[in-house]
Amino acid sequence: MDLNIVVISGRLAAAPEIRTFDGGATLVRYLVTTRVETPRRRIDVVPVVLWDADEKATELERGDGVWITGAVQRRFWTDDQNRRSRIEVVARHVEKRKDGDALDPRSELPSMVEQVIQV
Helix, strand or coil, X not given: CCCCCEEEEEEECCCCEEEECCCCCEEEEEEEEEEECCCCCEEEEEEEEEECCCHHXXXXXXXXXXXXXXXXXXXXXXXCCEXXXXXXXEEEEEEECCCCCCCCHHHHHHHHHHHHHCC
């Protein structure tokens, strides 16, 4: 059995981009920054998409601390006759961190992991 589960705790690098399609579906795009201190200090920016988000997920703002659970996906498209691809997280759940300024988000980790495992 294969397993594709992602849990991210980080901050929004920009305000969410919300797009509504003719059929009524809604897509929210986030850019989430995560900081790593070891083995060397680094900040990564992770693209995240969420389909048919609830109101709380669309009201987030730049700088908000967030928890995201989902799966990694690579998507392909053609742009001006060039084949392109992008790796992104397709979120199942996005929520604002309980303490937006928490220095150690691991304090909330067990409940988020339980939600992911119950999927």
